[in-house]
Amino acid sequence: xxxxxxxxxxxxxxxxxxxxxxxxxVKILNKxxxxxxxxxxxxxxxxxxxxxxxxxxxxxxxxxxxxxDLYPPASSLAELREIYTDxxxxxxxxxxxxxxxxxxxxxxxxxxxxxxxxxxQYLYDHPSSQKWTALKVVRLASEGEQPSKSKSIPRFHPATxxxxxxxxxxxxxxxxxxxxxxxxxxxxxxxxxxxxxxYNTSLALSSKQATTFDASKTFYVAFxxxxxxxxxxxxxxxxxxxxxxDNKSLRRLTLEGIPKAFSRPRERYKLESTSLSARNxxxxxxxxxxxxxxxxGGGWSIYAEEKKNGGDNPLEVQLPTPESDIDELQEDMPxxxxxxxxDDDRVVKRRKMVAKGRFGNTALPGDGKGIERLDIRxxxxxxxxxxxxxxxxxxxxxxxxxxLGVTKKKxxxxxSTITLELDKHDDEDNSGEEWRPDIRLAFMxxxxxxxxxxxxxxxxxxxxxxxxxxxxxxxxxxxxxxxGRIKGDKGSGM
Amino acid sequence: MDSTxxxxxxxxxxxxxxxxxxxxxxxxxxxxxxxxxxxxxILTSRSTRATLARLRSSQKPKSQPPSTSTSTLPNDTDPLxxxxxxxxxxxxxxxxxxxxxxxTFRVRDPDPYAVDKGNVLGIRIxxxxxxxxxxxYYVLLNKPFAGSEGNLLRVHRHTVPPCIPLxxxxxxxxxxxxxxxxxxxxxxxxxxxxxTQDIRKFVRALRREVVGYHNRISVIKGxxxxxxLDEKENRKGKGREKxxxxxSAADAEARQVRIEWVDGRIGRFTVDEGxxxxxxxxxxxxxxxxxxxxxxxxxxxxxxxxxxxVIY
Numbered sequence: 001x002x003x004x005x006x007x008x009x010x011x012x013x014x015x016x017x018x019x020x021x022x023x024x025x026v027k028i029l030n031k032x033x034x035x036x037x038x039x040x041x042x043x044x045x046x047x048x049x050x051x052x053x054x055x056x057x058x059x060x061x062x063x064x065x066x067x068x069d070l071y072p073p074a075s076s077l078a079e080l081r082e083i084y085t086d087x088x089x090x091x092x093x094x095x096x097x098x099x100x101x102x103x104x105x106x107x108x109x110x111x112x113x114x115x116x117x118x119x120x121q122y123l124y125d126h127p128s129s130q131k132w133t134a135l136k137v138v139r140l141a142s143e144g145e146q147p148s149k150s151k152s153i154p155r156f157h158p159a160t161x162x163x164x165x166x167x168x169x170x171x172x173x174x175x176x177x178x179x180x181x182x183x184x185x186x187x188x189x190x191x192x193x194x195x196x197x198x199y200n201t202s203l204a205l206s207s208k209q210a211t212t213f214d215a216s217k218t219f220y221v222a223f224x225x226x227x228x229x230x231x232x233x234x235x236x237x238x239x240x241x242x243x244x245x246d247n248k249s250l251r252r253l254t255l256e257g258i259p260k261a262f263s264r265p266r267e268r269y270k271l272e273s274t275s276l277s278a279r280n281x282x283x284x285x286x287x288x289x290x291x292x293x294x295x296x297g298g299g300w301s302i303y304a305e306e307k308k309n310g311g312d313n314p315l316e317v318q319l320p321t322p323e324s325d326i327d328e329l330q331e332d333m334p335x336x337x338x339x340x341x342x343d344d345d346r347v348v349k350r351r352k353m354v355a356k357g358r359f360g361n362t363a364l365p366g367d368g369k370g371i372e373r374l375d376i377r378x379x380x381x382x383x384x385x386x387x388x389x390x391x392x393x394x395x396x397x398x399x400x401x402x403x404l405g406v407t408k409k410k411x412x413x414x415x416s417t418i419t420l421e422l423d424k425h426d427d428e429d430n431s432g433e434e435w436r437p438d439i440r441l442a443f444m445x446x447x448x449x450x451x452x453x454x455x456x457x458x459x460x461x462x463x464x465x466x467x468x469x470x471x472x473x474x475x476x477x478x479x480x481x482x483x484g485r486i487k488g489d490k491g492s493g494m
Numbered sequence: 495m496d497s498t499x500x501x502x503x504x505x506x507x508x509x510x511x512x513x514x515x516x517x518x519x520x521x522x523x524x525x526x527x528x529x530x531x532x533x534x535x536i537l538t539s540r541s542t543r544a545t546l547a548r549l550r551s552s553q554k555p556k557s558q559p560p561s562t563s564t565s566t567l568p569n570d571t572d573p574l575x576x577x578x579x580x581x582x583x584x585x586x587x588x589x590x591x592x593x594x595x596x597x598t599f600r601v602r603d604p605d606p607y608a609v610d611k612g613n614v615l616g617i618r619i620x621x622x623x624x625x626x627x628x629x630x631y632y633v634l635l636n637k638p639f640a641g642s643e644g645n646l647l648r649v650h651r652h653t654v655p656p657c658i659p660l661x662x663x664x665x666x667x668x669x670x671x672x673x674x675x676x677x678x679x680x681x682x683x684x685x686x687x688x689x690t691q692d693i694r695k696f697v698r699a700l701r702r703e704v705v706g707y708h709n710r711i712s713v714i715k716g717x718x719x720x721x722x723l724d725e726k727e728n729r730k731g732k733g734r735e736k737x738x739x740x741x742s743a744a745d746a747e748a749r750q751v752r753i754e755w756v757d758g759r760i761g762r763f764t765v766d767e768g769x770x771x772x773x774x775x776x777x778x779x780x781x782x783x784x785x786x787x788x789x790x791x792x793x794x795x796x797x798x799x800x801x802x803x804v805i806y
Contacts, residue, residue, distance in 0.1 A: 153656060153657060153745070153746045153747065155744070155745045155746075155750070225746075226655070226656065226657050226746035227656050227746070228656050229656075290655060290656055290657065290746065291655055292629075292631075292653040292654065292655050293653070294655075294656060295649075295651050295652050295653070295654075296632070296651050296652065296653045297651075299604055300634070300651045303632040303634070303651070303653050304632075304653040306629060312629060312630055313627050314588045314589075314591035314592040314620050314627055315588065315592065315627060316588070317531055317534045317535060317538075317584075317585070317588070318527065318530045318531055318534060319530070319534065319580065319581065319584050357604055358604050464604075464606065465606050466606070467605065467606065467607050468603075468604075468605030468607060468608065471605075473605075473651070483607060484605070484606070484607025485605075485607050485608075485609070
């Protein structure tokens with residue numbers, strides 16, 4: 001803590017303390033569950049983290065202990081670690097742990113780093129707490145320049161990136177950056193916590209500015225390994241109507257800073273929309289990651305996945321046998337099928353085959369790769385005499401009460417960004433005289449495409465006539481459909 | 495709780511049985527695979543084919559007179575002949591895949607709204623690395639345009655990871671914009687101002703990228719093995735002491751490789767398309783280590799050997 005605070009452009013230090021009694025601290029820590037809180041505290045007590053997360057310890061020789069102290073300070077890290085391991089083994093309430101942390105062992109304050117760790121822990125505990133939008137980092141080619149062969153993926157060096165990102169920030173806004181490796185996915189997560197203050201010392205975090213301290217000033221950016229995409233979290237925090245426009249501009253500034261931070265002299269980048277946003281990071285990594293599955297969604301995924309016992313190998317002498325796990329599948333039939341009991345077996349088997357053909361091994365209810373919202377605008381010519389087969393499916397689906405929770409509604413709950421995305425194609429080739437009604441469909445559920453698959457398997461949707469966008473093979477969550485295909489699709493991965 | 499306690503001895507037996515069943519099942523499946531391997535080996539072997547050919551030729555004159563005894567014979571041999579044929583086809587396909595490494599196939603797009611009646615051309619690229627074939631890479635092409643541009647191909651789906659610049663290659667060799675022409679339309683003559691699609695060049699360039707990528711990765715793996723970076727630490731001081739602490743790819747394409755020495759030096763070298771090291775920088779505490787830099791430049795495959803010469 002320095003005596004003088006000078007406005008600077010550098011970032012907030014990780015070891016900067018925030019008073020433990022600060023409402024934001026209590027709020028963030030209070031969101032965590034008891035086991036998470038305890039494991040977090042043990043992480044804080046790790047030797048390696050002591051620079052940024054040191055607890056309050058009793059000083060040697062300083063014997064004037066306060067008798068009233070509810071949580072007498074421990075004398076060493078090892079002792080504290082023991083205490084917390086003890087608490088872990090015992091049963092108790094979260095409140096106790098929280099009080100001990102705030103009023104006892106970290107009574108001096110919680111550092112920004114600790115706060116970031118707590119927020120990250122919450123993100124890992126609740127993977128769907130943020131809504132992520134996938135963006136593509138595209139190289140800006142100056143005119144007449146041939147796109148170079150190499151560098152289809154900008155090189156990402158975290159330290160350089162952060163330094164550059166910071167330069168793009170406004171001088172009167174300070175941010176704290178924290179990078180963390182996702183425990184299971186090939187992702188690097190960056191948490192940006194913005195404080196509106198020109199100072200990067202404790203002055204910035206003094207309690208006077210308590211109002212600027214909320215979750216809405218926290219952004220996440222995820223960097224998947226070996227991939228030209230990044231995922232940014234949309235701000236989902238609600239209930240801060242006061243500073244909404246403020247946050248938007250902060251978010252926009254941060255977003256604008258990202259491609260600039262990627263850029264280097266003679267190598268400029270920009271961000272492009274990829275029409276995909278979802279709460280599920282697994283789904284995003286699958287569709288916009290560094291692997292093979294980016295442009296082989298839906299039924300095409302059979303080409304991308306690992307075959308059993310090295311089946312797809314030129315040295316394999318055995319004939320490729322069609323997979324015969326249809327019989328196993330038959331046992332867990334959806335319950336909603338009461339009619340047509342007699343002719344089921346063959347029909348159901350056939351439907352399963354069709355669903356397998358269309359969806360491959362994707363869109364299974366338990367695969368954890370579901371997107372929770374699909375927005376589609378149908379841009380077809382109004383059928384003059386006969387209805388189109390695609391439209392036939394919807395009324396049927398509405399009648400069925402499905403336990404999956406897939407709801408199909410027309411024109412409901414649109415958000416402005418989606419409307420914007422859908423309207424984008426509006427001004428193009430609308431010269432035709434035919435009437436194209438504006439039909440928008442929003443599919444919601446915890447795994448939209450698995451819902452489609454179940455409907456196909458249940459015979460509600462005719463699997464053979466179903467358009468391709470319903471299988472999720474395009475890998476988008478927002479799109480305009482014309483002639484049964486997602487419009488503006490320039491070929492996958494192009 | 496009591497009931498579970500009581501059932502523990504029974505569980506023990508059932509567990510044993512379960513284990514036995516699972517081993518038997520795995521044995522069955524192993525034997526089944528072995529059988530199918532033997533079947534295809536026998537069916538595609540030269541002597542079997544000779545025998546079958548003889549069988550066929552010996553039957554031919556017999557089958558002409560419509561007698562009752564011969565009508566049963568074809569029933570016996572027909573399935574044998576057809577399976578032999580499919581096995582032979584499969585073998586031939588494998589041969590092409592293993593030696594030619596680029597093979598094509600046709601797929602039908604299951605999407606009823608697919609362009610060009612769902613005709614899709616599949617290209618399969620088989621790459622081997624370290625004596626093993628990797629999962630093949632697939633590129634699936636279709637013809638989405640109508641009218642005069644009907645011959646233009648476009649990448650529909652693919653399983654190429656983003657670290658291989660497929661989009662750039664497609665832009666170069668399969669242009670689809672204005673003035674682009676298909677392969678067959680002008681018979682190889684290049685009219686000024688037009689861009690011609692050339693699928694052969696496209697696939698070759700793509701394969702070159704893919705193979706180059708895998709070669710770079712395997713060289714890095716080899717280096718790690720050579721300097722024993724993936725092994726456990728305490729091997730009782732066997733062999734030479736560790737000099738290099740880390741070697742890894744620094745970017746997604748594995749074009750840049752980072753080397754870290756135990757003494758704190760950090761090096762980085764870039765590899766060009768042909769697999770040779772073009773630039774190298776090694777920084778130590780006393781500035782650049784030009785001797786090692788000079789040594790690094792050259793064929794990527796020999797980096798380990800040359801490094802070793804400097805170190806030991």
